[in-house]
Amino acid sequence: MKPAPFDYIPAASVAEAVAALAELGDGSKVLAGGQSLLPMMNFRLARPDALVDIGGLGELRGVQARERFIEVGALTRHLDLERTGVPGPLGSLLRSAGAQVGHLPIRTRGTFGGSVAHADPASEWCVLAALLDATMTVTSLAGTRTVAAADFFTTIFTTALEPDELLTAVTLPRLDESYRVAVVEFARRAGDFAIVAVMVACSVRNGVIGDARVCLGGVADRPVRSLAAESLLAGQPAGAAAFRAAADAAAAAVSPPADIHGSAGYRRDLVSVLLRRALERMAP
Numbered sequence: 001m002k003p004a005p006f007d008y009i010p011a012a013s014v015a016e017a018v019a020a021l022a023e024l025g026d027g028s029k030v031l032a033g034g035q036s037l038l039p040m041m042n043f044r045l046a047r048p049d050a051l052v053d054i055g056g057l058g059e060l061r062g063v064q065a066r067e068r069f070i071e072v073g074a075l076t077r078h079l080d081l082e083r084t085g086v087p088g089p090l091g092s093l094l095r096s097a098g099a100q101v102g103h104l105p106i107r108t109r110g111t112f113g114g115s116v117a118h119a120d121p122a123s124e125w126c127v128l129a130a131l132l133d134a135t136m137t138v139t140s141l142a143g144t145r146t147v148a149a150a151d152f153f154t155t156i157f158t159t160a161l162e163p164d165e166l167l168t169a170v171t172l173p174r175l176d177e178s179y180r181v182a183v184v185e186f187a188r189r190a191g192d193f194a195i196v197a198v199m200v201a202c203s204v205r206n207g208v209i210g211d212a213r214v215c216l217g218g219v220a221d222r223p224v225r226s227l228a229a230e231s232l233l234a235g236q237p238a239g240a241a242a243f244r245a246a247a248d249a250a251a252a253a254v255s256p257p258a259d260i261h262g263s264a265g266y267r268r269d270l271v272s273v274l275l276r277r278a279l280e281r282m283a284p
């Protein structure tokens with residue numbers, strides 16, 4: 001199908017983009033890589049009156065490395081993060097997660113900010129943002145504000161972004177060398193969205209887990225941290241007993257949706273199996 005008619009506004013700067021969004025109101029949409037928005041428009045699931053194209057805004061592309069965090073520009077492509085030179089456990093996480101986003105043509109066009117703004121509960125970047133307590137930087141004519149990941153994802157395909165706001169960057173904390181990380185997910189075909197995705201980042205010193213972060217995708221209306229698993233991991237020896245207990249607790253604590261891809265029980269079983277695998281495979 002073809003999309004319904006719409007006006008096309010190419011923005012030459014962030015200021016121009018936010019001015020256009022303010023003028024056009026909630027009938028407009030930001031166009032980034034187009035890898036989610038254009039299919040939705042073609043299926044007439046989205047019918048914006050106007051698209052504000054930010055694709056030419058080079059200042060929103062790329063990763064700025066700081067001492068304690070990195071700032072990912074909203075227009076940074078999935079592939080750029082898959083091939084990132086960010087060192088340490090955060091770099092491992094970005095590479096593993098990036099490699100599992102869709103297919104290569106999607107990874108060369110789709111953007112980190114587009115994924116986060118689209119807020120699919122199984123999206124790798126949304127799960128990663130929730131896992132790391134990312135901070136979103138958002139700009140409008142009224143100025144710039146930041147939103148914590150925990151407040152940003154409000155429900156399926158919905159965020160705290162107002163219609164006149166542009167997501168410009170996402171700040172991710174660097175993980176020190178004690179962290180071990182893993183990304184494990186299950187999809188029926190390579191490149192499909194995960195039915196369930198699991199990401200873990202655990203600080204391990206002298207074989208004992210300190211900070212434990214576990215985030216699940218595809219089991220609720222947004223990415224969810226498994227507090228049940230995190231509390232069972234923290235302070236325990238990093239080994240099979242703690243991993244199994246955490247995986248079982250995480251599965252018991254979720255109430256996943258059922259759809260054509262799998263029942264609630266199937267997703268719950270996936271949480272248990274995938275989380276145990278992720279914990280067993282954690283690497284620096």
Ligand SMILES: Cc1cc2nc3c(=O)[nH]c(=O)nc-3n(C[C@H](O)[C@H](O)[C@H](O)COP(=O)(O)OP(=O)(O)OC[C@H]3O[C@@H](n4cnc5c(N)ncnc54)[C@H](O)[C@@H]3O)c2cc1C
Pocket residue numbers: 029030031032033034035036037038039074100101102103106109110111112113114115117118122123124125161165166167168191192193194
């Ligand atoms: C076949 C297929 C398989 C896929 N598989 C996966 C997968 O496995 N995992 C995964 O995570 N994704 C997957 N995707 C989606 C893909 O990652 C998209 O690229 C991504 O979801 C959206 O990024 P985009 O830059 O293309 O955004 P767009 O499609 O341009 O925009 C998406 C939404 O975000 C809004 N938006 C975009 N940028 C901003 C911004 N800076 N500020 C405010 N709002 C903004 C748009 O208005 C729109 O509502 C798949 C897509 C396809 C077609």
